[in-house]
Amino acid sequence: MKSEDVRDRLRQIADSMGGRAFGVCRIDELRESFHVEIRDASKKLNTALSVGVPVSPGVLDALIDRPNMIYKDHYQQINHTLNDIAFLISSQINSLGYNSIPIPASRLLKWKPMRAHLSHREIAHKAGLGWWGRNNLLITEKYGAQIRLVTVLTDMELEPDKPPGLDCDDCYACIDACPAGAISETREEFDLNACYKKVAEFARPEHIGTHICGLCLQPCSGKIQT
Ligand code: B12
Ligand code: SF4
Ligand code: SF4
Incomplete structure (x- = not known):
C-alpha cells in the first residue's frame, strides 16, 4: 500500500469513530521528554x-460554574473512544508489519508534578492540529479548545504535517x-498551580472525584464554524 493510502486508511479508522482531527509528526527531538516507561522502546519509533475527538458543545453549555455529571461522563466516554481509536490504529499498523505504541488518553503516572507518558498537546501541535492557546490548551481552527487528544507512536514512515502558524490573535x-484566574494574556503566564488547586477543589465532591473543570473550553469554540 502507498504511504498516502495508508495515511487515508488510518484517518478513516479515526473518522469512523468520531476522530475529527488527524496529523503526523516526527518525535526525535521529543523523545527525551517521554516518561521512562516508554523512552527506550520509543527509540525504535x-x-x-x-x-482529536471533539467535545460536544451542548455538554459544555450545561456547565455553569463547575464540572457536573454530564460533563464527567462525557469526558470519560471521550477518553474511552480515544483509547479505542488509538488501539485500532495501532492494530492496523501492526498488521501491516510495522511496530506501534498506543498512548493512553489520560493516564497519570506521577502525581507530583503530574506527568503522563508524553504530552498529547505537544505532539498534536507539532502534527499540525492547532496552536498553543492562552488557556494552555491545544486550540484547533475548527473546534477551538473543545477537543481531546490521543497519540500513537510508530516506525511506519508517514509524511509529517507542520504546526498551522496560527495563534489566538485578538481573542x-x-x-x-477561568474561576481560578489562571489565564493571562500570554501562554507563558498561565498559572498551572492556580488551575491545579481549582480542579483539585472541584474533584473533592465524591460524585466528581476526578480533576476536571472545562470552563476554559466553553468560550473557545473555534474560528471556523461549519
Ligand atoms: C496531568 C494532566 C492535567 C493536570 C495538569 C498537570 C500538568 N503538569 O500539566 C491538571 C489536572 C491540572 C489538568 C487540567 C486540565 N486538563 Co489535563 N491533562 C493532564 C495529562 C493527563 C498529562 C499532562 C502532562 O503530562 N503534563 C506534563 C507536561 C510536561 O506536558 P504538557 O503540560 O502537556 O505541556 C508542556 C510541554 O509540552 C510544553 N509544550 C510544548 N509545546 C506545546 C504545545 C501546546 C499546544 C501546549 C499546550 C504545550 C506545549 O509546555 C507545557 C508546559 O511545560 C494530559 C494527557 C496527556 N498525556 O497529555 C491531560 C490533558 C493535557 N488535559 C486536558 C484537558 C482538557 C484538561 C482540563 C480542561 C480539565 C478537563 N478535562 O476538564 C484542564 C485544563 C488545564 C489547562 N488549561 O491547561 C487535555 C487537553 C486537550 C487540549 N485540547 O489541549 C489533555 C491532553 C487530555 C486529552 N487526552 O485530551 N490536566
Ligand atoms: S481548567 Fe478550569 S481552573 Fe484550569 S484554566 Fe481552565 S477554567 Fe481555569
Ligand atoms: S478562547 Fe480565545 S484566547 Fe482563549 S485560547 Fe481560545 S482562541 Fe485563545
Missing part, C-alpha cells in the same frame, strides 16, 4: 500520529471564564 475570551 520515529513517528507520532495525533487524533481573549477564556481569560474571564
